[in-house]
Amino acid sequence: MMTDVPNDHLSIEKRSGLPEEWRFLLLSYPRSDWLSHASLGEHTKFWLQVHRSFRMMGAHLNERTDAYESGIVTAEQFRHTMVRRLQNFLGSLDHHHRIEDHVFFPKFMEAEKRLVAGIELLEADHTVIDAQVHAMVDVANALLRSPASDKDALKRNGEDFAIASRRIVKLLDRHLDDEEEIVIPLLLDRGEEELMT
Ligand SMILES: [Fe+2]
Numbered sequence: 001m002m003t004d005v006p007n008d009h010l011s012i013e014k015r016s017g018l019p020e021e022w023r024f025l026l027l028s029y030p031r032s033d034w035l036s037h038a039s040l041g042e043h044t045k046f047w048l049q050v051h052r053s054f055r056m057m058g059a060h061l062n063e064r065t066d067a068y069e070s071g072i073v074t075a076e077q078f079r080h081t082m083v084r085r086l087q088n089f090l091g092s093l094d095h096h097h098r099i100e101d102h103v104f105f106p107k108f109m110e111a112e113k114r115l116v117a118g119i120e121l122l123e124a125d126h127t128v129i130d131a132q133v134h135a136m137v138d139v140a141n142a143l144l145r146s147p148a149s150d151k152d153a154l155k156r157n158g159e160d161f162a163i164a165s166r167r168i169v170k171l172l173d174r175h176l177d178d179e180e181e182i183v184i185p186l187l188l189d190r191g192e193e194e195l196m197t
């Protein structure tokens with residue numbers, strides 16, 4: 001598996017979308033047509049639903065972080081509502097990345113050589129996101145361990161958690177959009193039978 005970002009300006013932190021060189025299939029299969037496309041298979045639909053659930057969790061994290069930062073919920077309330085749901089979310093994300101890296105991406109690269117560098121970029125995204133998952137687990141644990149009586153620690157750890165949460169949501173939103181725009185047109189073009197089963 002490749003983990004280095006091939007071109008720094010395309011790193012997940014810096015890019016605002018895919019470069020033209022990996023969008024050639026997207027021209028024939030625009031996002032607006034995906035869900036109604038005759039070639040859309042069940043595995044692809046499921047995969048898009050998983051992405052949708054990650055986006056929803058990201059939006060929920062951002063909402064709760066807004067509520068905490070604007071003082072609507074206290075640090076103590078924040079940790080109770082956030083940390084437990086987070087475990088499922090981060091676990092699902094890790095599982096999803098492993099399947100993509102080890103099962104699907106090798107097949108996709110084999111099927112379309114012109115997309116190899118683009119898929120390597122997606123693998124590099126996973127490395128950055130996975131590092132942020134670990135960082136997030138650390139700040140979540142610190143927030144959970146903060147004694148309710150130690151208001152300073154609660155506040156400090158709540159703020160660290162909010163920063164880590166916003167960062168992972170931003171990374172994930174970028175990654176999901178770009179991954180879909182490489183992978184979905186390929187699956188629609190070749191059929192998921194060959195590439196996902
Ligand atoms: Fe991914």
Ligand SMILES: [Fe+2]
Nearest residue numbers: 051096100179
């Ligand atoms: Fe994915």
